[in-house]
Amino acid sequence: MNPVEVGLQNRCRHHCRSGLCRQKANRQGQTGHRQNPEFRPAHNCSQQKRQNRHCPRPEWRLLGQHEVETDARGEADRQPKRPAAPFSRQSCEHLGCQLGNAADGHSPGWLSARVVCVTMHGGDRPHGPAPVGCIPHEPVLNHRSTHKNHREKIVRPMTVVTRFAPSPTGFLHIGGGRTALFNWLFAKHHGGKFLLRIEDTDRARSTQAAVDAILDGLKWLELEWDGEAVSQFARKDRHAEVVRQMLERGQAYRCYATPEELEAMREEQKAKKLPLRYDGRWRDRDPSEAPAGVNPVIRLKAPQTGETVIRDHVQGEVRVQNAELDDMILLRSDGTPTYLLAVVVDDYDMGVTHVVRGDDHLTNTFRQLQIYHAMGWTPPEYAHVPLIHGPDGAKLSKRHGALGIDAYRDMGFLPETMRNYLLRLGWGHGDAEIISTEQAIAWFSLDAIGRSPSRLDFPKMENLNAHYIRECEDTRLTTLVLPFIEKKLGRALDGGERDLLHRAIPGFKPRVKTLVELADGAMFLFAKRPLTLDDKAAGQLTPEARAQLTVLAARFGALSEWTAAALEGVVRDYAEQAGLKLGKVAQPLRAALTGSTVSPPIFEVAEILGKSETLARIGDVGSAN
């Protein structure tokens, strides 16, 4: 079959998203596609082919040779999308599964699809003439399929080196946290290195406070980096040196256009609805025309024809015409490097093998690739991770998600919660939801990262946090919640109070979603008598209830053993004698002891509070008042 024949006959029904075929299809629609003489049919494309894979459903292989499942109801005309139960089984006539031939009045369509092709197919071996309906399909993997599982796995033996490269112009936000996590996990998974580089070439906006915030954030997330954090600015001489080489080789040139001039150019382009790009006005101009007293920037002399292709672990193959890209600035007029240049040089010098970053950098990658090409360097592999949106689907803003990672800490989230939640945002492993960091390292792969942007969902984050709080060991949880309590209390806890907290922790674990809730709930432990009652608690303390409490207090006082079980025994006996439900007595007791209607099991609370404090708190609200 020659290409023209195929092209005229039909649209290409295979994966024509490569080469000319794709461009024409995109620009001119189907017609252009069909008529394009240079159309490349499927067989010229370099897809992987799955050979001889008939009847891929596993259970067919379990049914035995030459068996066919048929629909006993035999609806001849309608072609049910799915066969309706119950089935009867019939033997297949011969290797070709001819029974599919509507012998029983079934449409061959789905019937033949249920042909059992085990033995005759001999596992993966090809067999003779295709049985009816059992068309030997040769599903071809599109080398740029939309499906993440279709992405070709790029395997290159090497020691993996990843890096996280934040710019210190603000805090570490949640998207940055996830990027760092992915880089860290990928490096750990491969036993490689995870480096940290601070992209501080913008001197005006970079601050030490931001650097500290980022470092603190990473430490809190427990994402340790290898070696010292690299300052990009400190490497500016090396960057300039690389540009000098490009200049010497004619791969870069000086541009004397002023910022104002360029701004005017962009305005004009905008007005004329033209693409916004540098027009190359100094690309081929003689340096002798340079105006006096203007410090030039240095631009890359980028190729103007052909295309630049990114083979991305997440995005697949992405290509752009070089004509779409303008000559980027490498060195500013003050001699400092721009981001585009510095990133390439540093990644190269640091031996970075995999660049994992937000997909807002995808278009930068084309330009960075051009620098790699100009320098003759092998570029790293890329994985551009979709961005995280706020709960409303819009870009993250200060209002919702774009908080510093420290804000999540202050909201009472645990670092393991954040790691688990962030991991699941855009990455999945079957039905797994609760994923330990160890498991994440074992499972993580770039190719399983989804391509669509995801939204932040606080309820789910809280649910995960509740899980990790329940899992958290009591002593650690006590330590974690202590700052929250002390802040609320406005003072430090003494040793006895810490012990009280520690003993109360198990009662709170299943009841709270965040450390803040835990701290709130535990405040009554440290409250000064007499307790301030909330409205509902006050409502519980009717005169009758107060009278009951006074009786109970007397019986409690007589107890020789101060345990939750003993206290419960007393209260149950009392309730039974008085003909009351347990709750009728327990709720006022809860109000008296905690000042609230919500708390851990009240007898445990009383045990932890101790005899004298319990009796005193009851006394405060007793009928004697």
Next chain:
RNA sequence: GUCCCCAUCGUCUAGAGGCCUAGGACACCAGCCUUUCACGUUGGUAACACGGGUUCGAAUCCCGUUGGGGACGCCA
């Protein structure tokens, strides 16, 4: 405006042409458990954006439409 990317329950996702009557999780609703609130447990509501095409068969492959997002700085 130009280029690029994306599209399954409200949300995160599973999904590799027939295992899909589309699965799981969060959230929500109802029942059970129960001294409160939770936890736990049982069940329920809920999605393949739309239109074409390819195929015996499409959530899945192709094209288009619509909708969202990103980039287009002497920011990173």
